Amino acid sequence: SLALLQSATASASDNETEVFSAPPSNIPITMVEVLGKQVFVRQPLSLPKREAIPEFDDITAKLFSPFLAKVDGVAETVTTTTTTTRAPPTKPQRTRRNYGNYGGGGYDTYPQKPKYPLSQCYTNEAGFMCCNKKLETLIHDTFANLTADPKFQSCNTQKIANELQNRAQSAFGTEFEAITAIGDFASKTHFYSDLICKTEKNGRY
Structure with a gap:
């Protein structure tokens, strides 16, 4: 593993490119004061940039809107209540059959001769x-x-x-x-x- 890491680093330095374990984040950094010290933070629960897909953007906004508080000021408490109503699954109509001595009948079962x-x-x-x-x-x-x-x-x-x-x-x-x-x-x-x-x-x- 060490040899592979050194080889990858050497190759990267020769080509003058940076090697990241993950794609770099494009989320903006904001400076805030914590206990008298200035620190840089990123907005929590933000998604990386990607191509705009309207239907997914709408879903993302609904899911993450309660958590995207203002970083520059005091965090505001946001309460969102989402109610999802789903129609009950459709159950197939099955006919009960009686097969006499083959076990008293059942649903959608056929006796094996x-x-x-x-x-x-x-x-x-x-x-x-x-x-x-x-x-x-x-x-x-x-x-x-x-x-x-x-x-x-x-x-x-x-x-x-x-x-x-x-x-x-x-x-x-x-x-x-x-x-x-x-x-x-x-x-x-x-x-x-x-x-x-x-x-x-x-x-x-």
């Missing part, structure tokens, strides 16, 4: 995809039978999965893979025909 692999697939009461109503009923019945046994522990997800797999294979005559968890999960599943269903019962998925 789920992208399911088969036309017979649907969203069950738990909010998950099922493609076979018989399979969903089998899942609920299996879980109900297990929880009816007082010795059954609901944390035993492996037993739930095994029972689901056995009953599904017996009912549909094909191999099944059953997954049970104590929390929601995402999976990429390969399935045969429409034999796929995910649901939730008592916090078990």
Whole structure:
């Protein structure tokens, strides 16, 4: 930084030009007496000279007129009250729509149709995809039978999965893979025909 400053100063002296960190102010200086001493001051809150733009000059005069006191004499107290009235913003007219099971309706919202692999697939009461109503009923019945046994522990997800797999294979005559968890999960599943269903019962998925 020092080298750059020296280089800039040397270049400026060679060209016999002054280098300013900011453009020089054209505001007039007035001599006033403060505590018996004469000092030079500039008018406060004055704007630098620029090309005249009528609409901006009017705004500037309104904004800064309370602060432009006389420097040569005693400062006068100027009180200006400006009241600005703005029209309220225009609100768009929105129509409330009711979409039934898609969340009770709302404003300007359109239900997104789920992208399911088969036309017979649907969203069950738990909010998950099922493609076979018989399979969903089998899942609920299996879980109900297990929880009816007082010795059954609901944390035993492996037993739930095994029972689901056995009953599904017996009912549909094909191999099944059953997954049970104590929390929601995402999976990429390969399935045969429409034999796929995910649901939730008592916090078990």
